[in-house]
Amino acid sequence: MTTPLRELPVHAPMNQFAVRQGELVVGEKRLSTLAEQVGQTPFYAYDRALLRARVAELRAVLPPAVKLHYAMKANPMPAVVGLMAGLVDGIDVASGSELKVALDAGADPQELSFAGPGKRDTELRQAVAAGVLINLESFREVGALAAISQDLALPARVAVRVNPDFELKGSGMKMSGGPKPFGVDAEQVPRLLGEIAAAGLAFEGFQLFAGSQNLRADAICEAQQKSYELALRLAQDAPLPVQFLNLGGGFGIPYFPGEQRLDLTPIGDNLAQLQLRAQAEMPQAALVIELGRYLVGEAGVYVTRIVDRKVSRGLVYLVADGGLHHHLSASGNFGQVVRKNYPVCIGTQTDAATTEVASVVGPLCTPLDLLADRMALAPAQVGDLVVVFQSGAYGASASPQRFLGHPECLEVLV
Numbered sequence: 001m002t003t004p005l006r007e008l009p010v011h012a013p014m015n016q017f018a019v020r021q022g023e024l025v026v027g028e029k030r031l032s033t034l035a036e037q038v039g040q041t042p043f044y045a046y047d048r049a050l051l052r053a054r055v056a057e058l059r060a061v062l063p064p065a066v067k068l069h070y071a072m073k074a075n076p077m078p079a080v081v082g083l084m085a086g087l088v089d090g091i092d093v094a095s096g097s098e099l100k101v102a103l104d105a106g107a108d109p110q111e112l113s114f115a116g117p118g119k120r121d122t123e124l125r126q127a128v129a130a131g132v133l134i135n136l137e138s139f140r141e142v143g144a145l146a147a148i149s150q151d152l153a154l155p156a157r158v159a160v161r162v163n164p165d166f167e168l169k170g171s172g173m174k175m176s177g178g179p180k181p182f183g184v185d186a187e188q189v190p191r192l193l194g195e196i197a198a199a200g201l202a203f204e205g206f207q208l209f210a211g212s213q214n215l216r217a218d219a220i221c222e223a224q225q226k227s228y229e230l231a232l233r234l235a236q237d238a239p240l241p242v243q244f245l246n247l248g249g250g251f252g253i254p255y256f257p258g259e260q261r262l263d264l265t266p267i268g269d270n271l272a273q274l275q276l277r278a279q280a281e282m283p284q285a286a287l288v289i290e291l292g293r294y295l296v297g298e299a300g301v302y303v304t305r306i307v308d309r310k311v312s313r314g315l316v317y318l319v320a321d322g323g324l325h326h327h328l329s330a331s332g333n334f335g336q337v338v339r340k341n342y343p344v345c346i347g348t349q350t351d352a353a354t355t356e357v358a359s360v361v362g363p364l365c366t367p368l369d370l371l372a373d374r375m376a377l378a379p380a381q382v383g384d385l386v387v388v389f390q391s392g393a394y395g396a397s398a399s400p401q402r403f404l405g406h407p408e409c410l411e412v413l414v
Ligand SMILES: *Cc1c(COP(=O)(O)O)cnc(C)c1O
Pocket: 071, 073, 074, 092, 115, 209, 211, 212, 213, 248, 249, 250, 251, 290, 291, 292, 293, 294, 393
């Protein structure tokens, strides 16, 4: 008797990109042609049509009154932010320089919000002058904003970022519950609201962000419900009616074998219920969800060229001209506990009839520089292009490009 082969978990199909003449198609171009257009490898390419399609898909399930914001730290490339600014209702920034990019992109300051622990006074001044909503994350920021507001003779628009008293279940990166550097603990918020009122700041609402990279619709719905309930309770102590209730986001995308795309339908239904409640219970409040990764992640690829092929003790190594210095998260070194492979393919050999087991490594002199660990890939040679999917978020800007002094990568919106 033979033991049956154990079914290995596989990557979700990366069918958002078409295939033509044996090559992946990105931005309506065959990959090798796109590489010529870019003029170098490695590069990131973000596909406009896919960005538009993703927003349309969300709009189709979200209640029309719920606002969709883009958390631009996921992908701050100015051209991407420019495109997104025209598609979503608002942009969430996390620094003074992101604020500049969002304003340059034409984002409406009324719908722009600024969050992050450790905002410097210079950044707070920029935000007050720009007239954007500032998500307060500490008691110190109240005093600082009151002084800046007086100094500039401009009102400071504020919301309170709450560190909820619950956790987002199944989240890849927990951002709430227990001690956290983000926001103000829910139990301290009534006192903070008192200080906001005393300082005469223009209170406009709450932001609750429970976590990131969640693939469980039930957990996201639960977090949204609990966030709503918590905000409703806290609103009793607010000096002014809530105008913005930002329920966070945390929508995930499938990166690793066994993961599947998020089912949006229950989330849309849940938000529709909350929207109905808000109409009655917080009539001036607009519900907001803020998404980074979910909006841009699946629309981007990282493309790197094979510069060497070698076999070491039976294992094929494809040595590429890019690696962890451009794409830290695909190398497994950006928050992963156990390294797993991103979906990867040989983008210039999509019609290959066979596969071989190979590892794709970068040019850095460290074993951490690994883009694919023993994956079944189309047989590839020097000159072929390796594609790392799911690379539109937390790629270029989240990577240590200077490490080892190799050339920087380019980014294109196509
Ligand atoms: C990072 C961040 C986001 C975006 O998270 P994603 O997982 O990329 O959707 C949204 N809101 C806040 C406050 C954040 O810090």
